[in-house]
Amino acid sequence: MSAALIVLIGVLFASGTFLLLQRSLTRIILGVGIMANAVNVLILSIGARAGEAPIIGRDGEFTDPVPQALVLTAIVIGFGITAFLLALAWRGWTIDGNDDVEDDDEDKRVASAKPLLGGTEVPGDYQ
C-alpha cells in the first residue's frame, strides 16, 4: 500500500479536526468537507490495492470493488450534509448577522440555574 496516501490521510484528519474546533460555522463546514474526503481516502486505501478499474473485459489485476461502492455512497451523503450545513450557515447569517457557533444558551442556563425543583419544603407541622 502507498505510504503517500497514509501521510495524506493523517494530514486530512488533522486539518479536519482543527477546523471542526473553530468558532466560525464556515470553517466548521470546511472541516466537515475535509473530514469527509479523509474518511473516503482511508476506506479506499486500506480496503483495496490500486489496480485496474473493476470493469469486466479489461485486462490486468482488478482493484477491489467493495470499498468503491461504500465510498461512492459516502461521497453522496457527504454532499447532502455539506449542502444542509451551508443552508444552515446562510439561515444563521440572516438571523443574527454572523456565522459564529455560540455555546448553547439552554445548556448554559441548565448549568447555572438554581435547583429545578421548587417547593420541596413541607411546613414543619407536617413533618
Place this chain on the structure above:
Amino acid sequence: MFVLLFAHFIVATAALTVLKSRPRVSAVLGICVFVATIIATLQWGRTTDGVREVSFNWIGDLGLSLHLRLDSFAVMMVLIISVLGALVLAYSLAYFDPDETTARFTGFFIAFAGVMSGLVMSADLFTMFVFWELTSVLSFLLIGLHSESGHARASALRALLVTGAGGLCLLAGVALFQVELGTTSFQELANMAPTGTVITVAAILVLLGAFTKSAQFPFHFWLPGAMAAPTPVSAYLHSATMVKAGIVLMARMSPIFGDLDVWRWMVVVAGGITMVLGGVRAMYATDAKLLLAHSTVSQLGFLGILAGIGIPGATYAAVVHLAAHAVFKAALFLSVGAVDHAVGSRDIRTLSGVGRQMPLVAILATLSAASMAGIIPLFGFATKEKALAVLLKADDKVGAVGNVALAFVVVGAVLSTAYSVRFVRGVFGTKKDCAPSHVHHAPSFLLVAPVVLLSSASLIAGLFAKQTGHLFDAVATTLSPEATGKLALWPGVNTALIVSVIVVAVGAAIGYVFPLAATARELPVTGDKVYLSLLQGILTGSKKITKYTQNGSLQTYVVVTMGVVIATLMYSLATDQLPHFDNMVIADSPLQFGVVVLCIVLTGVVTFTAHRFVAALLLGGVGFAIAVIFALFGAPDLALTQILVETIVLVVFLLVLRQLPSKFERSIKGSARTAQIVFSVSVGLVVALFALLVGNSRQAPSVGEEYITRSSPQGGGNNVVNVILVDFRGVDTMGEITVLAVAALGVANLVNMARRQRKPKVVEASQ
C-alpha cells in the same frame, strides 16, 4: 367479579371525560359499582368453598401474565375496599362542591378502588407489583388534588418518591424470585419453601417495598404529609386501604419467610419503632387530622408486627385488627371532616364546645376512638386482647424477638389509649380559656350517615366478638393453615386482660393530663430531613453531571468524540499483533505522489487562511485532487462522482459566501490554539497509524472477488461497482437516496424561511 374490576376503570374513565361536568352522576355510578362488587363478593363467598382464579396472558414470551385469585383473604379485603369506598364516596357527595376538582377526585377515587381490589386479589408477586405501582400513582394524584397548593404538590411528590423507591425494591425482589425459582406465585413459593442467600435478599427487598407502602420506620414520614389530601382521601387511602397494601404483602409472605431471623427482626424492630414513634408524634399533634395520621402510623407499626412476625396466631390477630382498624379509623377521619366542614377548624387547641353542639358526631367519634383505645366492649378491644394474648406466648415460639415485640406493643398500646383520649378531649371537649367554637351549620345527612354505620359496626362487632371472630377463620387460614384463633367479648381474667387494664388506665391518665398545646422539641435527625437532603443531593449532583457533560460548547463535544475515537484506536493498536509490511511502497505511481503533495499543500492553506473565499475555492481544489487520486487508484466511478459533487458544493459555497464577510472574524489565539493544534495533530497521527496497520492486516480474500464473478451473469452489467450499487446492495442505495431527499427538504425549508424573513428587513431598510 373480575368483570366488576373492569367496571371500576370504565366508570373512572367516564368520570374523567364525558361526565367531567357532572361529578355527582359519576359518584353515584361509582357507588353502584361498589355495591355490585359487595353483592357479587358476598354471593360468591356464600355459594362456593373453592377459590376463583383468572389469568390474563400479557407478554407470553417473557412468561409475564396477570394472575388474579379470589380467596377468603382477598374477599375480606375487597369487602373492606368496596364498603368503605361506597361510604366515603357517599360522604364526599356532601363534602365537596360539584366542581372540576371533584370530578377528578371521583375518577381517581373509583380507579383507585379498582386497582386496590386488583392488588389484594393478586395471586403472584408480579401482578401485585403492577397494581402496587398503580396505587402509588393514583395516591400521588389524589394527594396533589389541589394542585395549585405547593404544599400539596410537595407532599404528593414525596409520597410518590418514597413509595416508588419501595416499588423498585419490590421489583428487584420479584425479579430475583423469578430468576432463581422461575415463579413468583404465593402458592408455589409456599410449596417450595425456598432457602438460600439469594432468596433471603429477595425476601428482604420485598419487605422493604412493604415498609415504604405501609409507612414503617424509617419510611414513615411520607404518611403525615399525605394529609394534604382532602379528608375523604385521607380516610380512604391513607388509613383504611392503600397503606394496608404493605400489610397485605407481609401477611402473604410471612407464612413463607417468617421463620427467617433477619425477616422477623426487621419486622419487629421497624414495626415497634413505628408504633412508638407514631404514638409519641400523635401526642404532640395539634391538628386533629394530623393526630389521626400519626395514630395511623402507629397502628400500621402494630399491624406490621402482627402480620410479619410469622406466628400463625399473630396472623389471625393481624387480620382481625386490620378490619377493626379500617372501620374505626375511617369513622374517625370522617367525623373530623364533618367537624371541619361545620366549624372550619381542626385545631384541637381552639376547638371548644363542639361536643355539645354536635352531640351525635361526638358520640359516634367517641365510640370509634374507644375502639382505637381498645376499651371494652368495642371491636378494637377484642382484637387487641387477641394480639396481646398471642404475643405473651410468642416467647415460646420465636424466642427473644417475641419479647421485644411484646414490649413495643405494650408501650404502643399505652400511647394508643393516650392519643385516643387526647383526640376526644381535643376535638369535642369544652375548654375553659377558649370561646365556644361557632358551628355554622349542622352536618348534613350524608356527612353523618357513614360515620353512624362505621361506628355502630365497631360496637356491634365488639358486642358479638365471638361470632365476628368466626367470620375471620377462613380468612386467616387462607394465609397460613395453622392461623386459627377466636375472639371473645369477655376472655376471663387472664394475663392479657390484666396487662390490658393497666395499659388502658395508664394511657387514659396520660391522655387526660397531657397538655393539648404541648410542642415537641425539634429532632436533629428526622426521616423528613434525610429525605430532603437526599433529594437535594440528587438534584445538585445531576446538575453537576449535566454541567460537565452538556456544557453547550461544540468544541468540547468534538474533542470528547474524537478523543474517544483515538483512545479506542490506540487501545486496540497497542494490544493487537503487528502485521507484516510486505506490500508497502512510497507511492503507487509518481503521478499519485505528485497529486498527494499538491493535496497536502492545498489542505494546509484551507486550514490556515483567513480568507473565506480562498478557503472555499481551495476546498474544491482538495476535492478535485482527490478525484485524481481515485482515478489513478482504479476507481473511475468515484472520480466522476467526486468531480460532480465538488463542483456543485463549490458553486453553492460561493453563493453563500457572497453574503458573508470576506475574512474570518474571530479566531482562537494563544495557548488554546496551541492545544487545538496538538490535539488535531495527534488525531491525524493515530488515524494514519491505524491506516498503516489495518491496511496491511488483510488475511482473508475480499468478498469483492465473488462480486466480480457474479456481476455479469447475475447483475447483467460489466461495471462491477455499478452492479453492486444498483443491484447487489440496492437497498443501501435506497437508504442513501432517502438521506439525500431529507437533506434536500431541510435545505429547501431553511432557504424559504430565510427568504421570508429577509423581505421585511429590506423594506425597512429602504424606508
